[in-house]
Amino acid sequence: MKFWLGQWKHPRYKTAGIIHVLVFAGFILLASRAFGLILGISDHLVLPDRLGRAYDIVRDYATTVVFCCMVFAAIRRIVFRPARYAVPRKFGKGHPADAIFLLALIAILMLADSLYAASKAAFLAQQNQPTEFLALLSLPWVFKYLLSTASLTSLQDLHLGAYFAHDVTFFFLLCYRPFGIQFHVETSLFTVFFAKLDRGTVKPVRWGVPDTQLDQVNSFGVKTFEDFTWKHILDFYSCADCGRCSDNCPANAAGRPLSPRFLTIKARDYAFQHFPVFAKSHNSQSLVGNIYSEDEVWSCTTCGACEEECPLLVEYIDKIVDLRRGLIDQGNVPQSLQKPLKALESRGNPYGKMEKKRADWAKAKDFQQLCDVKLLDGKVTADTLYFVDSITSYDDRIQSIGRATARILSDIDDNFGILGSQEKDSGHEVRRFGEELLFMALRDQNIQAIKASGARRIVTADPHALNALKRDYKDLPPVEHISQTIAREVRRGNIRFSKVEDSSKVYAYHDPCYLGRHNQIYDDPRSVIDAIPGLSRVEMRRCKDRSFCCGGGGLMLFYEPKEDERMGVKRVRMAAEAGANVIVTACPFCMVNIEDAIKVAGLEGKMSVIDLAELVDQQMVRHEPATVSSQHPQRIAHREWTLEPTTVRGG
Numbered sequence: 001m002k003f004w005l006g007q008w009k010h011p012r013y014k015t016a017g018i019i020h021v022l023v024f025a026g027f028i029l030l031a032s033r034a035f036g037l038i039l040g041i042s043d044h045l046v047l048p049d050r051l052g053r054a055y056d057i058v059r060d061y062a063t064t065v066v067f068c069c070m071v072f073a074a075i076r077r078i079v080f081r082p083a084r085y086a087v088p089r090k091f092g093k094g095h096p097a098d099a100i101f102l103l104a105l106i107a108i109l110m111l112a113d114s115l116y117a118a119s120k121a122a123f124l125a126q127q128n129q130p131t132e133f134l135a136l137l138s139l140p141w142v143f144k145y146l147l148s149t150a151s152l153t154s155l156q157d158l159h160l161g162a163y164f165a166h167d168v169t170f171f172f173l174l175c176y177r178p179f180g181i182q183f184h185v186e187t188s189l190f191t192v193f194f195a196k197l198d199r200g201t202v203k204p205v206r207w208g209v210p211d212t213q214l215d216q217v218n219s220f221g222v223k224t225f226e227d228f229t230w231k232h233i234l235d236f237y238s239c240a241d242c243g244r245c246s247d248n249c250p251a252n253a254a255g256r257p258l259s260p261r262f263l264t265i266k267a268r269d270y271a272f273q274h275f276p277v278f279a280k281s282h283n284s285q286s287l288v289g290n291i292y293s294e295d296e297v298w299s300c301t302t303c304g305a306c307e308e309e310c311p312l313l314v315e316y317i318d319k320i321v322d323l324r325r326g327l328i329d330q331g332n333v334p335q336s337l338q339k340p341l342k343a344l345e346s347r348g349n350p351y352g353k354m355e356k357k358r359a360d361w362a363k364a365k366d367f368q369q370l371c372d373v374k375l376l377d378g379k380v381t382a383d384t385l386y387f388v389d390s391i392t393s394y395d396d397r398i399q400s401i402g403r404a405t406a407r408i409l410s411d412i413d414d415n416f417g418i419l420g421s422q423e424k425d426s427g428h429e430v431r432r433f434g435e436e437l438l439f440m441a442l443r444d445q446n447i448q449a450i451k452a453s454g455a456r457r458i459v460t461a462d463p464h465a466l467n468a469l470k471r472d473y474k475d476l477p478p479v480e481h482i483s484q485t486i487a488r489e490v491r492r493g494n495i496r497f498s499k500v501e502d503s504s505k506v507y508a509y510h511d512p513c514y515l516g517r518h519n520q521i522y523d524d525p526r527s528v529i530d531a532i533p534g535l536s537r538v539e540m541r542r543c544k545d546r547s548f549c550c551g552g553g554g555l556m557l558f559y560e561p562k563e564d565e566r567m568g569v570k571r572v573r574m575a576a577e578a579g580a581n582v583i584v585t586a587c588p589f590c591m592v593n594i595e596d597a598i599k600v601a602g603l604e605g606k607m608s609v610i611d612l613a614e615l616v617d618q619q620m621v622r623h624e625p626a627t628v629s630s631q632h633p634q635r636i637a638h639r640e641w642t643l644e645p646t647t648v649r650g651g
């Protein structure tokens with residue numbers, strides 16, 4: 001009701017959105033009139049007297065508005081063509097003529113409808129008979145005025161002509177619809193109804209086949225067109241070719257060979273060619289290498305911007321993951337990813353580092369003096385488990401996020417610990433890369449270790465780990481991101497901040513895709529930043545659910561697709577445009593990408609990046625020695641704390 005009838009997402013693009021809402025509402029309103037004309041019955045038979053007259057007024061205006069929208073939309077398509085309608089040569093041909101033809105057909109319908117009513121009213125008026133009321137300044141009203149001097153025979157001919165023109169156009173449109181983008185009006189009802197609600201998850205390899213029986217599945221993923229699910233094929237027919245998905249796709253913006261819109265259009269064209277209505281269907285060929293390129297399939301960061309934007313809720317991540325599963329099943333793994341995947345298999349991390357070194361970040365001497373992080377091995381237990389994940393455990397720069405997180409947790413409640421060598425990579429990227437069996441192995445080891453730790457809640461500073469534990473794993477204690485923990489403690493007055501000394505610093509918060517779009521956590525990090533006195537924060541042009549991916553998702557740290565400009569560099573430029581000189585993020589992958597991008601963009605010294613946990617750790621007011629516990633002078637007394645439920649779409 002909300003997304004189809006309510007057209008919820010359309011106004012995200014103001015001009016096109018308003019036109020679409022008006023035309024759609026006009027269609028709904030005009031439906032009973034259209035059926036009245038088809039059945040050859042008068043309007044007064046359709047609705048009772050008063051209601052009928054009210055409907056006539058609304059109908060006259062609806063006809064007028066829809067006609068004006070068609071004219072405006074045609075001018076927009078032909079003259080002021082928005083950039084998102086363009087079809088780059090590498091993606092094939094667009095279908096602009098189809099769009100214009102459909103606009104023309106709808107305009108003819110509106111004209112015929114108006115002329116039908118106007119000629120009748122003009123005829124009756126000339127004979128001094130009572131006429132039906134035509135709404136002031138509406139199209140039928142204008143036509144009646146123009147026809148006031150026409151002969152009675154011409155009016156009769158026009159009335160009959162308009163009736164037939166309406167019905168012929170209407171039936172032609174009905175028959176033509178399945179061959180053009182207009183088909184989305186019908187199919188979108190089902191696409192929206194069957195849309196996936198729990199975004200952030202990845203579809204199983206085969207619906208209805210449990211993990212334990214995956215060894216009986218002969219072929220993984222999508223290799224040919226027929227391997228797509230019926231829902232995904234329905235998506236192909238429902239796409240309105242509006243270009244909103246690609247307009248927001250960071251891979252497309254960076255010049256990678258991927259545009260979600262064309263992922264759909266190419267598949268739809270393929271379906272029309274290979275499964276024609278009036279001829280035999282062709283044998284299906286491998287999609288990658290035929291309509292898709294390998295680079296296209298690997299270019300996606302699974303950021304979710306396309307799905308967030310699509311007014312028809314067309315899905316992309318599942319399709320891309322399924323295409324990747326198909327490639328992996330054929331042994332088609334990009335060279336640069338072979339080593340990290342092997343290392344994940346043997347060592348549980350993509351760097352190939354020793355398991356016993358996983359907790360070394362917490363053993364730095366100066367850090368350990370302040371914060372003693374427990375290793376939860378089953379004998380030692382704690383209420384809270386800090387799930388660190390691979391990048392924070394092993395990357396020298398990112399370890400600082402781990403230490404900041406541990407210090408914050410320690411200040412809130414020292415009853416926390418980590419899994420150390422028992423922790424494996426969360427497998428989040430591995431799964432989205434298409435390596436389902438490896439993901440399952442990592443997941444099972446982690447679930448076992450987490451259950452053995454006895455923890456009652458899990459906190460992580462890595463949105464990818466958050467998403468994996470929350471959505472890809474099952475039966476775990478509640479999980480939250482450290483930004484949620486901090487925001488709650490700030491609200492409760494348990495965390496206070498010192499004033500920012502450097503007034504020249506202007507901060508901009510970058511929403512990580514797996515914290516924002518996939519888990520709807522937008523406000524907590526912002527409320528934490530805004531709680532720091534004297535801190536000045538600006539919003540980037542693309543923020544919250546329209547945030548622009550830094551380029552780090554989907555094992556992208558190990559894979560460099562062809563691109564014109566790095567996504568991270570684009571993001572850093574957006575921060576500079578907003579007037580910021582410090583980017584705050586809340587994801588270790590964003591930190592790596594943005595830090596790197598600052599150097600590539602030549603903004604070293606002018607722009608810096610800091611993780612939210614580091615910022616909080618830096619500005620947090622530590623408690624006075626008078627209130628300290630004897631063991632850890634900077635800690636406050638042990639306090640019980642609980643996770644607050646967060647609103648997660650579909651979760």
Ligand code: SF4
Nearest residue numbers: 249300301303304306
């Ligand atoms: S998930 Fe992100 S990168 Fe992938 S196609 Fe969609 S918008 Fe582009």
Ligand code: SF4
Nearest residue numbers: 239240242243245310
């Ligand atoms: S998938 Fe959705 S957003 Fe993309 S072109 Fe089609 S209808 Fe528009």
